[in-house]
Amino acid sequence: MYSLCGLPYYWWTHRAKGEGVSDAPIIDVRNLTKRFGDTTAVDHLSLSADKGEILGLLGPNGAGKTTTIQMMLGLTTPTEGDIRILGMDIKTQRRDILQRSNFSSAYISLPTNLTAWENLNVFGRLYGIKHSKQRIQELLDLFEIPHVINTVTGALSTGQLTRLNLCKAFLNDPDILFLDEPTASLDPDIAEKVRRTLANVQAEKNVTMIYTSHNMREVELVCDRVIFMAKGRIVTQGTPKDVLERAQSNSLEDVFISIARDGELKEPVSEEEDD
DSSP states (O other): OBOTTSSBHHHHHHHHTTTTOOSSEEEEEEEEEEEETTEEEEEEEEEEEETTOEEEEEOSTTSSHHHHHHHHTTSSOOSEEEEEETTEETTTOHHHHHHTEEEEETTOOOOTTSBHHHHHHHHHHHTTOTTHHHHHHHHHHHTTOGGGTTSBGGGSOHHHHHHHHHHHHHTTOOSEEEEESTTTTSOHHHHHHHHHHHHHHHHHHOOEEEEEOSOHHHHHHHOSEEEEEETTEEEEEEOHHHHHHHHTOSOHHHHHHHHHHHSSOOOOOOHHHHO
């Protein structure tokens, strides 16, 4: 039996049980807070992710997801709190952390006047990739866009740009991947292929992934655990199954809508209380 992502059902069930996942957190965030003037974007957030885990960071626009990821990448300085990744402190060892991490977003643009090859070659040099030409070709083949290698990035379609960004994200064979809505701009067929590719690479390399998406069906298929945020705080977290049981809901989409509208996960009203 196969899932939507093309991997055997037993693989997903084994992942859900945490098989093959280390107990030591590879990402450890404590009491993370970020204020912009009078606005608190992230409010005393704590989370962790284990080796090989796919952790969904979810919530409506403005929930604090992007700011949290920016702090974990060292792009934004926390107002309070600590971030340790791969056993290292982001404040003092950011360079070492980023050498073993990478990031992809459907909303980040690469220089439009360079070809796909030139863009990836620049990043290959920055990461000190050995045999970068071979690595670039492998990734273009993996994401099924080898034909764009000499095309100026500004002439690529949105879907091609998204896959080019994913090629960039895998260049340094990272231990940790931050994926911000990696399938948001893709048609259903290509999105399914990308999910399958990500799952295959994760299974082979045991990569830890922080995964954001507004596609809750995708989240249920891909993520081991999910964290729902609203107004900078964690509203609920757990495996998708745990969250659904807690909310007494049939879909994560309904959970998402409830949190987006109310800023919290409302407890279901029992029949006795309703009477």
